[in-house]
Amino acid sequence: MRVTNLNPADTIGASAWLVETGGHNILLDAGTAPGIEGGKGLPLYSQVADVDMEAVAISHCHQDHCGSLPVALRHFPRARALMTEPSYFLIERVLHNSVNVMKRQRVEQGVSDYPLYHHGEVDELSYLFQGFKYGKVEPWGVLSPKTSGSSSPTVSFHHAGHVLGSAGLRIAHEKESLFYTGDVCFHDQTLSPKADFEGISADVLLMETTRGSTETPPGFTREAELRRLICSIRDGLAGEGGVLVPIFALGRTQEILAAIALAMQSGELNRQPVYIGGLGRVFTEIYDLVSARAPNLRPDLNLHEALDLQVLEARKMEQLNLKGKLFVITAGMMSEHTMSHELTVRMAPEECHSILFVGYSAPDTPAGALRAAAQGAPFTFSPSAGQLVRHCHMDSFDLSAHANREELVDFAVGIDPRTVILGHGEPEARDWIEAELRERLPRLNILQPAPGETLKV
Numbered sequence: 381m382r383v384t385n386l387n388p389a390d391t392i393g394a395s396a397w398l399v400e401t402g403g404h405n406i407l408l409d410a411g412t413a414p415g416i417e418g419g420k421g422l423p424l425y426s427q428v429a430d431v432d433m434e435a436v437a438i439s440h441c442h443q444d445h446c447g448s449l450p451v452a453l454r455h456f457p458r459a460r461a462l463m464t465e466p467s468y469f470l471i472e473r474v475l476h477n478s479v480n481v482m483k484r485q486r487v488e489q490g491v492s493d494y495p496l497y498h499h500g501e502v503d504e505l506s507y508l509f510q511g512f513k514y515g516k517v518e519p520w521g522v523l524s525p526k527t528s529g530s531s532s533p534t535v536s537f538h539h540a541g542h543v544l545g546s547a548g549l550r551i552a553h554e555k556e557s558l559f560y561t562g563d564v565c566f567h568d569q570t571l572s573p574k575a576d577f578e579g580i581s582a583d584v585l586l587m588e589t590t591r592g593s594t595e596t597p598p599g600f601t602r603e604a605e606l607r608r609l610i611c612s613i614r615d616g617l618a619g620e621g622g623v624l625v626p627i628f629a630l631g632r633t634q635e636i637l638a639a640i641a642l643a644m645q646s647g648e649l650n651r652q653p654v655y656i657g658g659l660g661r662v663f664t665e666i667y668d669l670v671s672a673r674a675p676n677l678r679p680d681l682n683l684h685e686a687l688d689l690q691v692l693e694a695r696k697m698e699q700l701n702l703k704g705k706l707f708v709i710t711a712g713m714m715s716e717h718t719m720s721h722e723l724t725v726r727m728a729p730e731e732c733h734s735i736l737f738v739g740y741s742a743p744d745t746p747a748g749a750l751r752a753a754a755q756g757a758p759f760t761f762s763p764s765a766g767q768l769v770r771h772c773h774m775d776s777f778d779l780s781a782h783a784n785r786e787e788l789v790d791f792a793v794g795i796d797p798r799t800v801i802l803g804h805g806e807p808e809a810r811d812w813i814e815a816e817l818r819e820r821l822p823r824l825n826i827l828q829p830a831p832g833e834t835l836k837v
């Protein structure tokens with residue numbers, strides 16, 4: 381078996397792994413690298429242009445895993461795109477939205493090679509998309525004279541607990557097997573139960589390492605962190621100000637809305653409208669419709685029925701009185717021209733408002749700049765907004781949808797593979813996981829392939 385890392389960056393970057401087994405080729409994920417503009421953020425497809433790719437399997441519908449799927453299918457015209465059923469319901473929305481975002485960035489930031497694909501291309505390729513039930517074992521190899529006499533390799537999808545539709549992918553061919561975690565969460569969230577990787581075996585384990593450099597504080601529980609968030613929302617709404625939770629539209633939004641809905645049902649929060657963005661509304665609608673097709677801790681909780689969701693329109697935002705209003709709105713990184721960016725320009729300078737972070741913000745984004753800013757000191761928020769002085773209340777809550785590092789190490793030890801490949805993390809995160817694994821399994825072969833590197837495993 382051979383595995384090639386097609387991530388163009390040595391950081392989290394864009395997920396894309398070529399797996400070759402018995403003369404067959406499959407691409408695992410086709411992401412784009414967040415924060416790297418234009419074609420430079422694409423996986424290294426041109427390096428493998430001669431490969432006869434038979435399938436592309438997508439672990440889940442976040443940009444860093446699926447954002448370049450149309451480009452991959454352009455490179456590999458014989459491939460079909462395999463994913464879970466819930467991802468099948470999400471993928472076209474996600475790709476059309478990234479066309480919109482790229483078109484906007486072309487105009488606003490002058491990125492001349494955007495968009496990397498067009499709406500028409502997403503529509504034209506959609507007949508190649510196929511959704512599968514969790515656990516289904518699907519053959520994907522195209523049998524030809526070259527490979528005749530052998531059977532097709534298979535892929536199966538295993539609930540990864542990260543976001544609606546997310547899966548770990550198991551590739552098997554004759555005596556060989558590889559398991560790719562995708563993004564994985566080993567603890568329950570409000571809606572999504574933890575990953576179900578029970579009984580998985582693999583010779584090669586390809587693992588994400590997002591939280592490899594994040595320490596887990598002693599006594600930390602997600603429940604306590606969620607209580608703290610609900611209390612902060614309640615306190616923030618009780619005063620003269622409003623509360624902003626800047627958030628990603630797919631996954632985080634629905635998990636936080638579910639927690640808010642439960643707090644309103646139990647009386648911890650007063651019932652009141654929740655302002656969301658247009659894209660957040662679309663994904664929330666799909667969550668409500670598709671929840672029965674995926675593992676779900678609260679199958680009876682319909683977010684649209686449980687909450688008074690109001691879509692905030694950009695043109696009405698300026699007149700809006702913010703007092704007592706609750707915004708759960710994109711973008712999580714507060715990129716320019718998004719609702720959370722515009723609201724922050726109004727809210728950050730005033731003491732009465734609260735801004736509550738529930739996810740990661742890259743340091744070089746407006747959200748990263750705000751989080752690093754000391755109270756009362758001027759800081760540069762973004763090129764368009766310039767300098768701000770933060771007086772508002774600000775707090776962060778660790779409600780990650782990724783496994784913590786100890787859980788990742790325990791999982792790898794439990795699988796006891798021949799080889800572990802570490803990816804989808806910053807270098808120091810991968811190094812921490814590698815050091816732990818070396819101590820626990822001294823004979824294990826542990827690899828960290830560089831961008832473009834092929835491993836024989």
Ligand SMILES: [Zn+2]
Binds near residue numbers: 440442542543563
């Ligand atoms: Zn993800």
Ligand SMILES: [Zn+2]
Binds near residue numbers: 442444445563804
């Ligand atoms: Zn990811």
